[in-house]
Amino acid sequence: LAKTTQPISMDSYEGQEVNITCSHNNIATNDYITWYQQFPSQGPRFIIQGYKTKVTNEVASLFIPADRKSSTLSLPRVSLSDTAVYYCLVGPSYNTDKLIFGTGTRLQVFP
């Protein structure tokens, strides 16, 4: 499984755009890139998944360059409620039976 590297923590202010980058240099051809969000005292929640280029949904955008060795989760206009830990997973699609989480990025949003 591809190893991922993310910043341990990030700070932002309300209304700003936040970009969290994940490095995955040894991503395999059939690997997907999936991001999860975890609030304190809750389980992780699926945010977005992509394979290449750009994916956008109502929560976030995911940018994946052509070499797929990194990816960037973009959260537009964050609010206090976006304070959470964000995990980048590289491997089978999100409907796999075994999710492999790293240590994640702890995002703190300030007023």
Added chain:
Amino acid sequence: DTGVSQDPRHKITKRGQNVTFRCDPISEHNRLYWYRQTLGQGPEFLTYFQNEAQLEKSRLLSDRFSAERPKGSFSTLEIQRTEQGDSAMYLCASRPDQSTDTQYFGPGTRLTVL
């Protein structure tokens, strides 16, 4: 609230005691998963069920741990002779069988072993 419930939400026990946690998945979700999460780390896969069959167990699941899903609905995770290193959040997740859907996680049971 994802619809996956776990009980209890918190458990404090003394070293050497046995503890049991319960997970009620979303109705009609055939697959049920257990993960363990220690402070500052991401969740780690422990085991999963398809209906009542336990299909995979992680090496993390030592012989002191046992998980069951007798009727293919709720599941229990028992830890015997607890150790301080067992202190963690135990997360349960479920998803429909043969689906493109992701796993839905419950709120977890936080275990503290004194």
